[in-house]
Amino acid sequence: MVNVTKTFLPPLEEYQNLLKKIWENEWLTNRGQFTLELEEKLKIYLGLDNILITNNGTIPLQIALKLLGNNGEIITTPFSYVATTSSIIWENCKPIFVDINEDFLTIDETKIENAITPNTTAILATHVFGNPCHIEEIEKIAKKHKLYIIYDAAHCFGVKYKNQSIFKYGTISTCSFHATKIFHTGEGGAIISNDKELTKKIYYSHNFGHDGPLNFHGLGINAKISELQSAMGITVLNHIDTILKKRKEVVDYYNTNLNLNKLKIIKIRENTEWNYSYYPIILSSENKLLEVQKELNIHNIFPRRYFYPSLNTIKYVNGEKMPISESISSRVLCLPLYAGIDSSDLKKIVSIVNKTIC
Ligand SMILES: *Cc1c(COP(=O)(O)O)cnc(C)c1O
Numbered sequence: 001m002v003n004v005t006k007t008f009l010p011p012l013e014e015y016q017n018l019l020k021k022i023w024e025n026e027w028l029t030n031r032g033q034f035t036l037e038l039e040e041k042l043k044i045y046l047g048l049d050n051i052l053i054t055n056n057g058t059i060p061l062q063i064a065l066k067l068l069g070n071n072g073e074i075i076t077t078p079f080s081y082v083a084t085t086s087s088i089i090w091e092n093c094k095p096i097f098v099d100i101n102e103d104f105l106t107i108d109e110t111k112i113e114n115a116i117t118p119n120t121t122a123i124l125a126t127h128v129f130g131n132p133c134h135i136e137e138i139e140k141i142a143k144k145h146k147l148y149i150i151y152d153a154a155h156c157f158g159v160k161y162k163n164q165s166i167f168k169y170g171t172i173s174t175c176s177f178h179a180t181k182i183f184h185t186g187e188g189g190a191i192i193s194n195d196k197e198l199t200k201k202i203y204y205s206h207n208f209g210h211d212g213p214l215n216f217h218g219l220g221i222n223a224k225i226s227e228l229q230s231a232m233g234i235t236v237l238n239h240i241d242t243i244l245k246k247r248k249e250v251v252d253y254y255n256t257n258l259n260l261n262k263l264k265i266i267k268i269r270e271n272t273e274w275n276y277s278y279y280p281i282i283l284s285s286e287n288k289l290l291e292v293q294k295e296l297n298i299h300n301i302f303p304r305r306y307f308y309p310s311l312n313t314i315k316y317v318n319g320e321k322m323p324i325s326e327s328i329s330s331r332v333l334c335l336p337l338y339a340g341i342d343s344s345d346l347k348k349i350v351s352i353v354n355k356t357i358c
Pocket residue numbers: 056057058059080081083084126152154155175176177178188189
């Protein structure tokens with residue numbers, strides 16, 4: 001069976017060596033040795049001044065919205081994973097959707113200003129499949145209207161924009177280290193802030209608001225990662241360059257061999273060092289997509305409809321119509337992409353897709 005992704009597992013002994021140390025330390029969480037070590041290593045690898053690692057990639061969105069959303073209207077994209085929208089509603093803010101650019105698949109920056117009202121407090125946009133939003137234009141709009149920018153950068157591990165980590169843009173960026181993401185800790189995530197005062201607030205927020213054992217700085221939640229997860233991150237990080245290299249080879253293979261006259265692929269923004277995180281193909285119609293999916297399934301190959309549905313159409317959201325996002329969502333299929341995928345499987349996938357779309 002070939003799934004859309006396969007979690008990278010490091011050699012078991014490498015993880016066991018760290019587990020032995022955890023047994024010696026008898027210390028499982030609350031920012032232990034391995035959590036601190038992973039943060040330091042990530043800062044160096046990604047070129048960041050600060051990063052706080054967390055228990056998943058959703059709580060960082062909720063912390064960001066708790067600190068910056070102020071129960072207001074949040075301008076956001078309908079084309080993302082559900083966590084982007086559900087976090088807004090969970091934090092008692094209101095999602096205001098802005099449709100996407102059909103080539104880049106990120107929020108259409110030219111439509112943002114129209115959606116701003118006196119109640120708008122922030123823009124929460126997703127760097128879709130690791131493809132950056134139009135960062136400069138969003139910054140300009142945010143500055144003019146005094147809005148915060150939160151980037152859901154869940155897909156962006158290792159992405160660089162204009163020669164620096166994409167996490168360096170926006171007021172806050174968040175990342176996911178879920179097992180299906182490029183770099184993972186099983187479950188996990190991170191929050192990166194580019195404002196010193198805010199960095200402190202985030203730190204308190206992620207640990208119940210504790211300021212020492214007896215004092216509380218403010219309201220908080222538990223977003224701490226465990227030592228078991230941090231140790232997994234350290235072992236995975238040792239292999240990250242190989243992971244990225246192998247993923248690039250798969251993407252290159254698809255780019256060269258798929259019939260790109262009959263389907264559309266994502267357009268990566270200029271000045272981006274991409275991370276080969278997903279391989280979305282956009283078919284001519286939903287029927288065509290279902291046909292391709294069915295043919296692949298028959299051969300035990302399981303691509304994923306991602307992102308589907310367009311988030312404005314979810315029942316509890318009930319947003320306005322978003323024609324481009326709804327159209328793309330109904331036609332986009334992510335093909336299997338992971339380090340170590342069999343070359344005969346790749347060949348089979350390409351041949352089935354090409355045959356079905358012609
Ligand atoms: C994976 C993902 C999340 C959620 O991350 P978790 O670590 O699973 O909580 C949020 N946003 C996007 C775009 C994602 O792909």
